[in-house]
């Protein structure tokens with residue numbers, strides 16, 4: 001086994017051992033799907049939007065990936081506080097390998113979480129077109145990687161969890177709400193619409209929608225290119241900041 | 248070439264100078280005790296020696312490699328047992344050991360055998376599949392020590408390794424460390440507040456106070472210099488009687504409090 005594999009495996013083990021985290025992270029998407037899906041469904045249909053669950057489900061899958069991935073990245077802070085991080089930082093391996101293993105592990109967990117929500121949403125009435133499923137997985141993976149790397153970058157700069165609430169309220173929630181996960185971006189006032197164009201998750205959500213059978217807004221190639229480039233940049237920044245950690 | 252060499256090493260945290268212009272050398276294969284009151288700057292020095300903190304100024308080399316420039320090469324040369332907790336509580340004892348073995352590139356076919364041998368040594372083999380969060384403080388400490396020895400480092404840093412351990416375990420562990428030192432020539436750099444321990448094992452002692460080295464030499468030399476009978480008396484003569492309230496309160500870590508509480512009760 002090598003460094004990257006064992007650190008990847010560590011993230012997985014920690015996730016699957018924490019039953020409360022798995023169950024807890026299913027509750028929120030389920031609530032969104034039921035409350036919003038059944039609540040707004042009729043209005044959406046009346047407005048001529050078609051089946052709201054088919055529109056909403058990719059957004060909620062992206063949401064659960066977003067939260068899980070950010071949280072996985074933020075785990076760096078816990079490892080700093082509980083001391084385990086030191087153990088990896090003094091090891092004779094490149095810190096880029098360490099951060100890569102961690103990030104891949106966090107992204108895998110997020111991807112798995114997205115898969116669970118995908119299945120749940122099918123139970124609730126989501127009927128995706130499965131022809132492009134492999135491409136949907138690619139988009140889910142990019143979202144996972146991007147936000148795990150972002151979480152890692154943020155956590156590398158923080159010393160404790162005190163800033164966490166701030167990050168949730170001023171970064172993660174806006175990223176979620178401005179991504180078009182819950183409503184179409186097309187009807188927005190142009191000022192807000194331009195902001196949504198800077199939101200990486202907008203392209204993730206749009207890509208998931210497009211590959212799962214709904215119409216895309218930006219086009220799949222645009223989604224893939226922009227999200228792909230942003231992911232590479234985030235991985236670079238996350239790794240760099242991680243490599244500079246002092247404890 | 249020395250195993251460890253520092254020149255005018257300094258670390259400032261804002262306005263506080265935690266380590267103030269210290270220079271020392273540690274010979275290959277020796278046991279070097281780094282003693283000092285709470286908050287003196289011992290752990291900060293170890294962090295700089297082990298690439299965890301970058302010095303404000305000054306130079307450190309390990310086996311000739313510069314800590315700031317060749318940090319990857321430096322990391323191949325040492326093992327460390329930290330003062331603060333450093334285990335992953337959500338993994339088992341075995342998994343913590345295995346992760347270390349992989350990070351330190353212990354040959355795949357030796358991993359299992361070495362882990363078994365060391366976990367037996369610290370009497371945790373029966374508990375290998377338990378999550379570390381179910382361990383007592385002393386068990387965690389033993390696991391950390393076993394882990395630090397897993398990859399046979401050339402230089403071993405031990406930051407208060409025996410804190411919170413009972414006398415039997417302390418003796419048991421020290422006899423193993425001395426054997427490693429004799430047989431494999433492992434250089435040992437240790438901090439401790441147990442003066443008898445330092446007196447027994449150390450070839451060289453440095454005493455640090457308020458970030459500065461106030462004396463260096465063998466135990467006999469320090470006693471002679473201070474005209475005292477024991478290393479403890481020499482230590483007090485060199486560092487004074489006052490308790491380091493301010494620094495102690497800032498510098499102490501969780502484990503201190505826990506083990507102090509354990510000793511007190």
Ligand SMILES: Nc1ncnc2c1ncn2[C@@H]1O[C@H](COP(=O)(O)OP(=O)(O)OP(=O)(O)O)[C@@H](O)[C@H]1O
Nearest residue numbers: 260265284285286287288289290291494497498499
């Ligand atoms: N990250 C930090 N930020 C600010 N000050 C620090 C930091 N780390 C250590 N210090 C300060 O540096 C000084 C030296 O601390 P250090 O941990 O090196 O002491 P020590 O000799 O190991 O003490 P002890 O015997 O209690 O472990 C203390 O005053 C401490 O408060």
Ligand SMILES: [Mg+2]
Nearest residue numbers: 289290291330
């Ligand atoms: Mg210390």
